[in-house]
Amino acid sequence: MATKLPEAPRVGMVSLGCPKNLVDSERILTKLRSDGYAMSPDYAGADVVLVNTCGFLDSAKEESLEAIGEAIAENGRVIVTGCMGKEAETIRARFPNVLAVTGAHQYEEVVGAVHEAAPMPPSPFVNLVPDAGLKLTPRHYSYLKISEGCNHRCAFCIIPALRGDLVSRRPDAILREAEKLVEAGTKELLVISQDTSAYGVDIRKEPRMWKGQEVIPHMTDLARELGRIAPWVRLHYVYPYPHVDQVIPLMAEGLILPYLDVPFQHSHPEVLRRMKRPASGERNLERIERWREVCPELVIRSTFIAGFPGETEEEFAHLLDFVRAARIDRAGCFAYSPVAGAAANELPGMLGDELREERRSRFMAVAEEVSTAKLRERIGQTLQVLVDAAPAQGRRGGVGRSYADAPEIDGTVRLLPPQKISKTLKVGEFTRAQIVDAQGHDLVAVPV
Ligand code: SF4
Numbered sequence: 001m002a003t004k005l006p007e008a009p010r011v012g013m014v015s016l017g018c019p020k021n022l023v024d025s026e027r028i029l030t031k032l033r034s035d036g037y038a039m040s041p042d043y044a045g046a047d048v049v050l051v052n053t054c055g056f057l058d059s060a061k062e063e064s065l066e067a068i069g070e071a072i073a074e075n076g077r078v079i080v081t082g083c084m085g086k087e088a089e090t091i092r093a094r095f096p097n098v099l100a101v102t103g104a105h106q107y108e109e110v111v112g113a114v115h116e117a118a119p120m121p122p123s124p125f126v127n128l129v130p131d132a133g134l135k136l137t138p139r140h141y142s143y144l145k146i147s148e149g150c151n152h153r154c155a156f157c158i159i160p161a162l163r164g165d166l167v168s169r170r171p172d173a174i175l176r177e178a179e180k181l182v183e184a185g186t187k188e189l190l191v192i193s194q195d196t197s198a199y200g201v202d203i204r205k206e207p208r209m210w211k212g213q214e215v216i217p218h219m220t221d222l223a224r225e226l227g228r229i230a231p232w233v234r235l236h237y238v239y240p241y242p243h244v245d246q247v248i249p250l251m252a253e254g255l256i257l258p259y260l261d262v263p264f265q266h267s268h269p270e271v272l273r274r275m276k277r278p279a280s281g282e283r284n285l286e287r288i289e290r291w292r293e294v295c296p297e298l299v300i301r302s303t304f305i306a307g308f309p310g311e312t313e314e315e316f317a318h319l320l321d322f323v324r325a326a327r328i329d330r331a332g333c334f335a336y337s338p339v340a341g342a343a344a345n346e347l348p349g350m351l352g353d354e355l356r357e358e359r360r361s362r363f364m365a366v367a368e369e370v371s372t373a374k375l376r377e378r379i380g381q382t383l384q385v386l387v388d389a390a391p392a393q394g395r396r397g398g399v400g401r402s403y404a405d406a407p408e409i410d411g412t413v414r415l416l417p418p419q420k421i422s423k424t425l426k427v428g429e430f431t432r433a434q435i436v437d438a439q440g441h442d443l444v445a446v447p448v
Contacts, residue, residue, distance in 0.1 A: 008038045009118035012046030012075065014067050017054025021082055024104065025052045028081070031111050036120050043074035047118040048099070050110065055083035068095055077117060081110045088206070112173045132177075132184035140386065140428030141188040141407055142181045146174050146222065150194035151201070152278045154265075155344035156305065156336070159194055168200050171215040171222050172208040178229045185428060187386055188232035190406065191223070195278065197239045220246040227255030231430070232386065234406055236261040239278045240287055252295040257403045260291075261301045267322030268315040271308055274347060288326045299404040301330040306363045307356030308336045310349030316359055320366050329374050330410050330441075331367035335360040375411075375438035382448060385413045385433045387425050394418065394425020394447070400433070402443070411441035418447040 011032055015025035028050065029039065040046035049071045053064035064084050068091065071078045078098050080091055085103030092098065100113035135142060147168040150160045178189055193199060200217030207214040215221055219235075220243065226233045233256040238244055240262055251258035264284060266272050292298050304319065323331060335356040338345045351359075383402040390398035398415045405411055415425060415433055425431055425447060433445035 006121035006123050008036050009047040009120065010038045010040035010045055011114060011118070012040040012043055012049040012071075013052065014049065014071060015052045016064055016067055017052070017056065017060060017082065021052055021054055021104075024082065024107075025050075027107060028052070028110055031107060032114060035111070035115070037114070037118075043071065046075055046077075048077045048079060048114060049075045050114070051078060051080050051082075053080060053082035053084035055087065061087075065091070065094060068098065072097060079110065079113045079117060081106070109170055109173060112170075112176065116172075116176065130184055132180040132186070137407075138388065138428065139185040140388075141190060142186045143190045143192050144174065144178055144181070144226075145169070145192050146196065146199050147193040151198060152195065153276055153343070154278075155274065155276045155347065156308070156339065156342050158339055158341045161341060163194070166195060166198055166202055168203050168217055170203070170206075170208050171200070171217050171225070172210045174222065175210050175215070175225050175229065178226055182230050186230065187428060187430070188234060188407075189226060189230045190234050190236060191226065192236050194237065195239060196235055196237045197241050197244055198278075219243070220250070223247050223250055223256050232257050232403070234259050234261075234403075236406070238262050240264070240284055241279045245287070245290070248291045248294045248298070251298060258295050258297040259299045259301070259403055259406070261406065264302045264322075265305050266308065266315075266319055268311075268318040271311055271315050271319075274310060275305075275308060275344070285322065285326055297403075299329045300326070301406065301410065302328050303332045303334070304363060305334055305336050306359035307351045309344055309347035309351065311336075311351065311359075316362075320363065323363070323367055323370060327370055327374060328367065329404065330371060331363075332409070333360050333363045333367065371441070372438065375441075375443060378435045378443055379438060380435065382432055382434045383413070383445070385415065385431050385445065385447075387415070387427055387429055387431060388412070390415075390425035390427050394423075398425045398427075400425075400431070411443065413443045413445050414439075416444065416446045423447055 013025055013029060015022055043049060051068050051071050054060040068078060068080055072095055080098050080101045083104050085101055088101040091101050099117045102109040102113060147166055149164040149166045151166045153160060197219055199219045199222060203217045207216045215225055227250060238260055250256050265275060265277055385400035385402050387398055387400040395417060397417045400413045400415055402413050413433060431447045433447045435443050435445045437444035
């Protein structure tokens with residue numbers, strides 16, 4: 001018997017304006033076609049109509065608005081893109097029923113809006129790529145990028161020169177991706193960007209609808225929504241701006257993991273100023289204390305630079321005191337090394353290789369002392385552990401991670417064989433485990 005393939009949704013396109021807009025329309029249609037969509041030459045046969053607008057002159061704007069009006073009258077399911085995407089409010093005021101408005105060159109967004117308005121029916125014969133995309137991580141954890149680029153200009157970093165200023169993704173596109181990842185088996189979402197706390201500064205006035213409610217493009221709102229989607233949500237690359245205080249209660253409520261990856265890089269205000277670090281004026285020690293009052297389980301991971309140009313012994317000692325006083329759970333440290341093109345190369349007071357390396361070693365000795373003491377405090381606790389490896393169905397034990405351990409960068413929880421014969425460990429599943437020992441960066445636990 002022949003297999004009947006599900007019918008692909010049909011997309012209609014009205015392309016206005018100059019040849020540059022026409023090329024954008026071609027790109028959008030090429031992507032949609034490669035996603036499996038069919039094209040419709042008329043309004044009647046389309047499941048959704050794209051209007052790629054022109055906003056060059058007032059007359060072109062009026063023509064665009066008329067084209068949107070015609071598409072709504074003839075079909076009703078309309079997505080607007082192109083130059084007039086910048087005037088979303090005008091469009092929505094005149095046509096409140098448009099499904100989405102995206103700007104010029106926002107291919108990912110317009111394609112995402114089509115997927116949402118007219119989803120492709122799942123078919124293993126047609127869809128070579130799973131909904132959640134192809135992943136290089138195990139099924140049970142996924143990185144979720146929320147923005148690209150960075151608005152800061154840290155003296156040692158060339159990322160803004162390579163990747164440009166911060167561009168945030170739409171919150172609904174992020175949440176849709178998160179949902180697909182969770183449907184495909186992800187238990188842990190690792191939120192990444194160059195500067196997670198700055199998420200949305202460029203699109204703050206563009207809230208998006210998600211499950212019938214508006215979501216503001218802001219780290220706290222996004223973290224809350226992600227916490228409703230995935231069992232574990234872990235925040236990376238969070239700078240200590242005052243508004244970070246708002247995500248700590250979400251951790252205390254159990255909505256997101258009580259884990260913060262905050263790249264402090266240094267503690268001394270003068271070094272931070274020379275580094276041109278964001279939020280360098282914040283009183284980080286007091287902030288951390290307040291965070292721990294709200295959420296005592298909070299685990300802080302951070303990275304530091306030892307031997308930055310001009311760093312005095314006194315400034316370095318300040319850094320060691322900070323790591324001890326802040327009880328940083330997990331710390332990494334680089335000896336400062338010049339990067340071609342970085343502004344810090346011009347700073348006076350470059351330290352010799354040996355001194356930079358010596359300070360790195362001294363830093364790591366202190367950081368490990370703090371980390372080991374904190375790990376030992378865990379002995380006797382029972383924690384939820386996400387299983388990463390479980391040979392022989394876990395009968396001989398396995399390896400997992402608790403909320404305190406991000407994959408690849410932190411330690412692990414070594415799981416001993418479960419005491420109960422009936423208990424098996426499965427990769428990608430949670431187990432409760434009682435901590436019985438701490439070894440190096442890792443914990444040892446018995447599944448219970
Ligand atoms: S180090 Fe500074 S400039 Fe570089 S990506 Fe991070 S915040 Fe941006």
